[in-house]
Amino acid sequence: PTPSPQSSILRSPVRLKYLPEPDVLDFTLPDNHIALLTDDGSLTTAKLAETLFKRGWKTVVLTFPSTVIAKQSPLPEGISRVVLADLSEEHLREQLGAIATNYGQIATFIHLNPSTHDDISNHVRYLESEKTILRHVFLIAKYLKEPLNQAAVQGRSSFLTVARLDGEFGLGQKTNFGAIGAGLFGLTKSLNQEWESVFCRAIDLSPDLDAETSAQHILAELHDPNLLVVEVGYNSQKRVTLVCEQEEQENREQEIDGIPFAPSTFSSNVFPIPNAKSQVFLVSGGAKGITAQCVIKLAQRYQCKFILVGRSTADPEPVWTEGYLSEADLKKRIMEDFFAKGEKPTPAMVQKKFNAISSSREIATTLQAINKAGGKAEYLNVDVTDAIALQEQVANAVKRFGPVTGIIHGAGNLADKRIEKKSVQDFETVYTAKVKGLENLLRCVTPSQLNYLVLFSSVVGFYGNVGQSDYAIANEILNKSAHLVKRNHPHSHVVAINWGPWDSGMVSPELKQAFAERNIETIPVDIGTEMLVDELASTNQETVQVVIGSPLVYIPEKLPSELRTFRIQRQLTLATNPFLQDHVIAGYPVLPATCGLLWIANACEQIYPGYKAFSCTNYKVLKGLIFDENLATEYTLELQEIAKHDINEIDFDAKIWSKTPEGKIRYHFSSQMKLKREILIAPTHEFMNLSQDHKITATTSSLYQNGAASLFHGFTFQGVKSVLNTTLDKITIECYLPEPGERQQGQFPVQTFNPYIADVQIHAFWIWAQHFYQVACLPSEIKTFEQFAAVPFDEIFYVSCEIKSKTESSLVVDVIAHNQQGKIYTRMLGAKGTILPKQLDEI
DSSP: OOOOOOOOOOEEEEEEEEOOOOEEEOOOOTTTEEEEEEEOOSHHHHHHHHHHHTTOOOOOEEOOOOTTTTOOOHHHHHOOOOOOOOOOOHHHHHHHHHHHHTOOOOEEEEEEEEOBBBOOOOOOOOOOHHHHHHHHHHHHHHHHHHHHHTTTTTSSSEEEEEEEEEEEEEEETOBBOOSSSHHHHHHHHHHHHHTSSEEEEEEOOOSSHHHHHHHHHHHHHHHHHOOOOEEEEEEEEEEEEEEOOOOOOHHHEEEETEEEEETTOOTTTTOOOGGGOEEEEEEEEEEHHHHHHHHHHHHHHHHEEEEEEESSSSOOOOGGGGOOSSSHHHHHHHHHHHHHTTTOOOHHHHHHHHHHHHHHHHHHHHHOOOHHHOOOOOOOEEOOOOOHHHHHHHHHHHHOOOOOEEEEEOOOOOOOOOGGGOOOOOOOEEEEEEEHHHHHHHHTGGGGGGOEEEEEEEEEHHHHTTEEEHHHHHHHHHHHHHHHHHOOOOOOOEEEEEEOOBBTSSHHHHHHHHHHHHHOOOOHHHHHHHHHHHHHHHHHHHOEEEEOOOOOOEEEEEESSSEEEEEEOOOOOTTTTTGGGSEEEEEEEBHHHHHHHHHHHHHHHHHSOOEEEEEEEEEEEESOOOOOOTOOOEEEEEEEEEEEEETEEEEEEEEEEOOOSOOEEEEEEEEEEESSSSOOOBBBBBTTOOOOOOOOBBBBBHHHHSSTTSOOOOOGGGOOEEEEOSSEEEEEEEOOOOOEEEHHHTTTTSSOOOOOHHHHHHHHHHHHHHHHOOOOEEEEEEEEEEEESOOTTTTTTTEEEEEEEEESEEEEEEEEOOOOTTEEEEEEEEEEEEEOGGTTTOO
């Protein structure tokens, strides 16, 4: 196969990521503010309202008309109910205003979406009642923009949506949920970017969860301090979110004639579509633009048949326009034609005629390119949202082409503006092309004959985007529809491609510059079309949702000016943190000192998305956490912002404490933490020595055996491969640590700082102390810790440790982690180790 041009465009399949139970941010509603809940007709509404009320929150329940949700939840005494009499936007606006007047300004909004499952059916269901609810939540968001953002000035204000898919965002493929409710995720993720000060969270609860459990999960999310996560799912076993991660190259490499290649950057002819020439693709939006380019590439590769549908007419080009190719020449010829007919053309008339001719030319060019490539194509001038006309015309085309075996849905509309400027018509314009269009296309094909379903979704659906809440809604429904079709028809090759922006004529130089400022790379047409073809390779049969392009991450342009204080509670258990079984001292699991540092670093980063923990100073282990009978029921992380340096740096003072049974505060860890928006370029370690002196010949297997002269750490921390060299002043070790599973990391997952590898770095001075003095020591203090780049799991790295001082009770060292070329990952300066008493020396 012929290599396609190289590009840094990423292919990242979407997967579920395990999350630990959330910490709890200590906050209450601002004075004279309320929580507004929508009623899903189930006991969950009643239980959630009751729980909020008992916590002192003034709560009001908004109920939809019985034509939309037949049941009303029974509300406990003290909870007010407001019933919508109709579904007009004006009535909704009036009722929200009346709620603010009668009960208080809204500071928290929680939408509970009804469960709409039908596991007997094997059809994707687009329920009109769900659309009505979704559109109304869209309008509620429009009118809550101002009150929620005002309430955020006084404390936390929140916008939560709760769907009932399967607790796994549809990826579990266990239940046949209504597809439209999935749009709530796109709405919430977009609002999260538009409303910088409002806490936004989209939740997917398994329909199997009871009301009490559901209410507790919603409350837990409401108090979660983590702003890095926007969508969370719960089933009976786990809490998850969605991530897209570039595939490991080695996992996708293949060989042709002994030469390795990656399907994502080369032709997938080696994995051809079975019976390619007999495949008939029904393509919406496929005669023009990017979809047309993708179809042409498919025709060139496989010589398939295509039924292209679109709203543009494809009238034959007038004879008098032939040969006029440039825009200026063609418009001049159009004006001459108007004058020849005795008409006085306006600029709008000329532009309209020019657009029609250009459109016809593009459609004709697409058909010619397909035929030239050996494929076969026909264009149907029909609106994909017109179900009857579409079915009639496709049925006629099928008589000529044969049964449709694949669908490519590329049609779409935009109506970009922020939520407060949106209209019902904007919602309908964007929603209908994507969602109604897909529904109508699926009705044209017998499911059993559908070999391929390719949905052109967008990164906007996966990430959300400012000004595109309706577009995010529509694309998220497409994403979940793909998972539903795959569930119901596992034989089909189904993929929703969440495309980033293409480098096409629609992207102006100004827009491309705006993308560049956000580190968003546009997709070259030749690269994107190759990647589309690759997605249909048999090796990708089980990849149902994939993001192609740069992350669409929004970072606020300014920081809140005030210095804030946060109190975040956490409960610790052994069961939640399996890695602790690999860090046992004197018979008890002990939290590694590096995990205390991670606890602080993670929390700071979660409060300020877009910032990374760069350094900490004066980190102290004051009272270690031992998992014995004295383990506290709750621990508090207190963060005090002490300085903000423009937009680039934030400094925190941090303390982790608990209370004794007598109510006295007991401090465990303290530090100052610095976040940076941009991390400094990694320096080089100029004095490294990677030579082997053979003074200590122990390897991993012997270093970690039980005994007085060995390290006590279990598998999660067994990262030292060998000792390269050692003197009375220095020790250098070669390291390699496999990545622990997400569940293994428990409540201490790696974000920027890596406590597992940092612990391995400390093994250097443990080994040194054992070798020269036959003593053991544990870290107790780090004067300065800096991280320039993440230390990689599953790769060899090196630790150079310089001994600065040694006494009977402690030693002080500098520890630098780096690669073979000397690039520094992290450095601990002034790390103090406390030498253990003799009775703990043999552990």
